[in-house]
Amino acid sequence: GDTHLWHVWHGMQPLESFRNYPTRFCSEFGVESLPSMLAIRSFTDLEKPGLFDPVIQAHQKSVGGNEKMLYYILSKYRHPASLEDFIYLSQLIQSETVRMATEFWRRNSERCHGAIYWQYNDCWPVASWAGIDYLKQYKAVQYRARHFNAMICVSAEMHANRADVYGINDLKESFAGSLCWRLVDFNGQGIAKDELPVGLEKNTSRKLVSIPYKDVLGAIPKNNAALILELKDQQGNIVSSQNNLLVADKEAALPKPTFKTSLAQHGQTGIISITPSSYSRF
Numbered sequence: 001g002d003t004h005l006w007h008v009w010h011g012m013q014p015l016e017s018f019r020n021y022p023t024r025f026c027s028e029f030g031v032e033s034l035p036s037m038l039a040i041r042s043f044t045d046l047e048k049p050g051l052f053d054p055v056i057q058a059h060q061k062s063v064g065g066n067e068k069m070l071y072y073i074l075s076k077y078r079h080p081a082s083l084e085d086f087i088y089l090s091q092l093i094q095s096e097t098v099r100m101a102t103e104f105w106r107r108n109s110e111r112c113h114g115a116i117y118w119q120y121n122d123c124w125p126v127a128s129w130a131g132i133d134y135l136k137q138y139k140a141v142q143y144r145a146r147h148f149n150a151m152i153c154v155s156a157e158m159h160a161n162r163a164d165v166y167g168i169n170d171l172k173e174s175f176a177g178s179l180c181w182r183l184v185d186f187n188g189q190g191i192a193k194d195e196l197p198v199g200l201e202k203n204t205s206r207k208l209v210s211i212p213y214k215d216v217l218g219a220i221p222k223n224n225a226a227l228i229l230e231l232k233d234q235q236g237n238i239v240s241s242q243n244n245l246l247v248a249d250k251e252a253a254l255p256k257p258t259f260k261t262s263l264a265q266h267g268q269t270g271i272i273s274i275t276p277s278s279y280s281r282f
Helices: 015-020 037-041 054-058 065-076 083-107 140-148
Strands: 002-004 025-028 152-158 162-169 175-185 190-200 204-212 225-233 238-245 259-266 269-276
Touching: 015 065, 015 083, 037 083, 065 083, 083 140, 083 152, 083 162, 140 152, 152 225, 152 238, 162 175, 162 190, 162 225, 175 204, 190 204
Parallel strands: 002 025
Antiparallel strands: 152 162, 162 204, 175 190, 175 225, 225 238, 259 269
């Protein structure tokens, strides 16, 4: 039946433990994140506010909430150096948590038929589970929800030794296309790749391929590779894409990229293109 699952966050279980809870309909789940700096500036003028300053704590109404945010951040990322870094990483861990849980339930669509993350927005400037803060600033999860909730979706369940890649079709008609996957190092050099035809019946999810790391990585270590997935329609258009690290972000040998930018004008619209020198995580 309908469930509220808070083993992650209140129960302090690992993020991946959602896989142990194949609910039929989850109408509450999530983790907290900080609001935008714009929202924080609406209630403090401290030059360098800190996570455990009294004014920041006053805008945290979940018992031990700031400690829990730090706990989950450190499970995937390195220690934030400033409050601005903490804001960013807290929103990343929130979006990753909601994505992983939602995709797990969607991959098990024969059992689970719905997931609603808690919550949509805030009624005052506060650290919370919301996707939109009090000043109507989108958090990372709000931007990413359109992708992991898309009607046609590619999703990888990452394991220590392999990646299981699924195709999800929530449309009322079948889908035909192809899956292109490739492993690349952080300088963009190809390690392995493949393309295979995909057929998905309406309202279904199924495993498309399992990729054992030992068979495809060669001499490249897991902490220097990314898995790029692209689900294409029959015309070759990318309808869903995803990229994953093979290890936790804090364990990856991520380079510090440089960026080139260019601006092109098309009538009354400007398009900014940003090109990194190497793999750029989030």
